[in-house]
Amino acid sequence: EKGGFETFMLKEIHEQADAVAETIADRTVRPDGVDLPELDDELLRGVKRIIVVACGTSYHAGLIGRYAIEEWARVPVETDVASEFRYRNPVVGPGDVVIGITQSGETLDTLAAMRLARERGATVIAVTNIMGSQATRDADATVYTRAGLEIGVAATKTFVAQVAVMYLLALRLAEVKGTLDDERRTELVTRLKRIPHDIGAMLERGTEKIDLVAERHYAKDFFLYLGRHVGLPVGLEGALKLKEISYIATDAYAAGEMKHGPIALLDQDTPVVVVATDSPVLEKVISNMQEVRVRGAHVIAVVSEGADLGEHAAEALVVPQTDWMLQPLLAVIPLQLLAYRIARLRGLNVDQPRNLAKTVTVE
Numbered sequence: 001e002k003g004g005f006e007t008f009m010l011k012e013i014h015e016q017a018d019a020v021a022e023t024i025a026d027r028t029v030r031p032d033g034v035d036l037p038e039l040d041d042e043l044l045r046g047v048k049r050i051i052v053v054a055c056g057t058s059y060h061a062g063l064i065g066r067y068a069i070e071e072w073a074r075v076p077v078e079t080d081v082a083s084e085f086r087y088r089n090p091v092v093g094p095g096d097v098v099i100g101i102t103q104s105g106e107t108l109d110t111l112a113a114m115r116l117a118r119e120r121g122a123t124v125i126a127v128t129n130i131m132g133s134q135a136t137r138d139a140d141a142t143v144y145t146r147a148g149l150e151i152g153v154a155a156t157k158t159f160v161a162q163v164a165v166m167y168l169l170a171l172r173l174a175e176v177k178g179t180l181d182d183e184r185r186t187e188l189v190t191r192l193k194r195i196p197h198d199i200g201a202m203l204e205r206g207t208e209k210i211d212l213v214a215e216r217h218y219a220k221d222f223f224l225y226l227g228r229h230v231g232l233p234v235g236l237e238g239a240l241k242l243k244e245i246s247y248i249a250t251d252a253y254a255a256g257e258m259k260h261g262p263i264a265l266l267d268q269d270t271p272v273v274v275v276a277t278d279s280p281v282l283e284k285v286i287s288n289m290q291e292v293r294v295r296g297a298h299v300i301a302v303v304s305e306g307a308d309l310g311e312h313a314a315e316a317l318v319v320p321q322t323d324w325m326l327q328p329l330l331a332v333i334p335l336q337l338l339a340y341r342i343a344r345l346r347g348l349n350v351d352q353p354r355n356l357a358k359t360v361t362v363e
């Protein structure tokens with residue numbers, strides 16, 4: 001049932017091209033737009049504010065969605081972890097759209113946050129991977145991810161499918177609201193449709209470089225992750241993957257916040273994983289890498305194919321080029337694999353890490 005892979009997690013990492021392809025398939029038939037018949041155009045046209053509620057990895061997908069929706073559709077988006085949202089007497093009501101992202105559709109805190117928002121008059125959309133799950137029953141509308149069943153406790157393919165759904169939502173909203181011209185929408189749809197191919201090509205190329213980096217650092221007791229813009233949630237997700245399956249302490253920070261505290265953590269040994277793919281903020285990211293380097297710490301950078309970051313990175317993990325907003329779908333994969341290799345080198349059970357459950361139906 002593991003299809004020749006040593007673990008479910010590795011199998012599911014390799015199913016990510018399909019997870020994205022299935023999720024976008026019939027929704028990206030038009031060259032210049034996205035179809036999401038699940039969502040009423042009138043609802044989308046009227047939306048003034050969006051609040052995303054989720055937990056864990058799903059929350060990171062929400063963070064990426066925020067950048068895309070705000071940039072493309074110019075609708076303000078808040079993101080909150082569900083367990084915080086529900087207990088802060090949130091200001092939410094008619095006119096707001098609340099998106100609950102939950103792979104299982106059964107996470108108690110996310111369901112409670114969605115119900116609270118609905119009671120207060122918001123329209124609630126569920127993004128879930130499981131047909132007929134509780135989230136679909138608690139929501140006004142559901143947009144499914146189509147990742148297939150995920151067995152490994154650490155979310156991988158469901159994450160990329162969630163991120164793909166957030167892009168679809170953002171593009172649909174931008175079309176309905178008229179905030180992106182035809183040309184830009186066509187470009188983004190074209191790029192999005194190429195992602196499954198890019199993921200496949202990257203995985204086929206093998207993981208030699210990642211294995212080397214893992215071997216060099218697997219015995220370390222702390223990793224710092226840095227990113228800016230959509231690179232930040234990628235860093236957060238990379239850090240979560242590493243801590244949950246390898247039990248190594250991690251911190252993930254907005255790169256611009258480094259000198260406000262976490263820089264004090266750096267010493268000669270510290271591996272610092274930096275998401276440094278092509279983007280309008282790459283120059284800023286590079287100056288953060290320099291700050292790390294002068295402290296003698298070790299920069300492991302995720303970089304775009306063809307980019308030359310020279311000596312800024314001690315180790316470079318290369319991902320294909322795509323639109324900078326879509327880059328998380330590619331950039332997260334070497335970080336999943338790095339966490340995976342490190343956990344395996346430490347001899348751990350990656351499919352069932354200690355203390356964790358696949359579905360969290362208690363607070």
Ligand code: F6R
Nearest residue numbers: 056057058102103104107154155
């Ligand atoms: C991390 C992980 C968890 C889940 C979280 C939410 O790898 O799997 O952080 O993302 O428990 O689960 P769902 O999406 O089912 O609500």
